[in-house]
Amino acid sequence: IGITPFLAQLAHQPNRDAVLVYGLTSGAEIPFRDRLEAVHVVIVSPDQPAEMPAGWTWIESAVLTADVVIAAVPDLATRHAYISGPPAMVNALRPTLRRRAKKLHTDYFSGY
Numbered sequence: 001i002g003i004t005p006f007l008a009q010l011a012h013q014p015n016r017d018a019v020l021v022y023g024l025t026s027g028a029e030i031p032f033r034d035r036l037e038a039v040h041v042v043i044v045s046p047d048q049p050a051e052m053p054a055g056w057t058w059i060e061s062a063v064l065t066a067d068v069v070i071a072a073v074p075d076l077a078t079r080h081a082y083i084s085g086p087p088a089m090v091n092a093l094r095p096t097l098r099r100r101a102k103k104l105h106t107d108y109f110s111g112y
Contacts, residue, residue, distance in 0.1 A: 005082075025046075027048050030043065090107075
């Protein structure tokens with residue numbers, strides 16, 4: 001899934017000032033939750049997760065959009081943004097985040 005490229009980066013620099021905006025189709029299960037507990041995470045899902053670690057937040061949305069990312073990361077203009085996911089999602093987010101983030105990095109995966 002789209003988060004796997006970032007797990008190693010976050011593990012190697014656990015004190016990094018990072019915000020992970022994590023789009024899920026359901027809040028019922030948060031994959032890799034135990035590996036992300038020390039990271040500032042914003043869950044984006046249609047239903048609220050039952051339990052989240054302290055410091056995590058939730059945004060109700062069925063789809064991860066550029067507007068959701070902008071709302072979740074108010075200082076986006078000072079950050080490098082990394083998008084990973086299916087091509088349709090990356091292509092939808094790219095134009096707006098390219099203009100809003102300090103720098104944008106993308107990664108696709110197909111067969112999703």
